[in-house]
Amino acid sequence: MPTELSTPRALVRSWGLTELRPHEHAHWAALRAVLSVGAPIAVVLALGRSDLTLFASFGAFNSLYGRHSRYSSRLRMQTETGAFMVGVVTLGVVIAAIGGTWLAITATAAVSVTTYLVSRWAQWTPPGALFAVFAVGACSSRPQEWGTVPIALAVSAGAALWSVLVGQSGWLFPAGRNREKRPGKVRLTRAQLFGAQGVRGDLLAYAAGPVIAGTVAAAAGGAHPYWAMVSAVAPLTGPSSTHRVARALHRVWGTAAGVLLSLAVLAFDPNVVTTLVIALLAQAWAELFVMRNYGLAVIGITPLALLMQHLAVESDPLVTGTDRLVETALGAAIGVALIVATSRPRLRS
Structure with missing residues (x-):
């Protein structure tokens, strides 16, 4: 009996290579992301510190979470993910200061598993470990001095805080306040987390x-x-x-x-x-x-x-x-x- 993947055309359709799903107000998420990521990077560039752009951008990655959530749920989610990303950035710089490719690979794998579990438990959207793996991998990939650790923490934390504020900015506009938002998801129990x-x-x-x-x-x-x-x-x-x-x-x-x-x-x-x-x-x-x-x-x-x-x-x-x-x-x-x-x-x- 043939499966749904039995022909090349069915494979292409199943893989979604030509699919374009509904827009769903994506322009608002795009605008928030640009404001959240762009402003911190512009600040560090204006200060002549292009070496800090990675810390600023990764700190602001919490802006990519909760795009369709209600404002209260988005506030919680972006606060949590912001704190998490700041921790990951700081960990990456610490690893870079210690040095060692294999330490960086091992730490990235540990961050990958941890982020997967935390994102599942807390019901972050989008799920998965992509952003955290990217951040710890990039920040640990080039040599750093120990003095960079508090700077990376401060820059990424400032960017994360700014992104939380941008994420709540829709309250300033009637259209943003009135548009239907999806309710937040309930955190998983231990049985749900590991038993699925x-x-x-x-x-x-x-x-x-x-x-x-x-x-x-x-x-x-x-x-x-x-x-x-x-x-x-x-x-x-x-x-x-x-x-x-x-x-x-x-x-x-x-x-x-x-x-x-x-x-x-x-x-x-x-x-x-x-x-x-x-x-x-x-x-x-x-x-x-x-x-x-x-x-x-x-x-x-x-x-x-x-x-x-x-x-x-x-x-x-x-x-x-x-x-x-x-x-x-x-x-x-x-x-x-x-x-x-x-x-x-x-x-x-």
């Missing part, structure tokens, strides 16, 4: 993904092993294995398109202000499409990451872009292998 179907497989995937991807990328001489680690956990949030494999495919093709776009932008050697503006436009693009078509969103996510990387540390765009694509494909392949290994029955879901 697939949790054990997910725990294994969230632990093994960063370790395997980071180890292989580092052994192969990759300049940014954390990009492979991020791509190994990025597909793990789908409701079924089909959705998860689709997310991995979306990430690869979106990254390829995004790298080409980034190279086109950097070929003109834009100044700091122009680079920041383009990065924020990429952020807006990502938020406009992340719930509608993940591949289209990654076309924006990739220039955002590469341009922020360029602001923090100047490098050869072609080399960095190639590394981004190769390590993304490597991480996605490892993620797919873990999805198949840990949740084989879901492939027909």
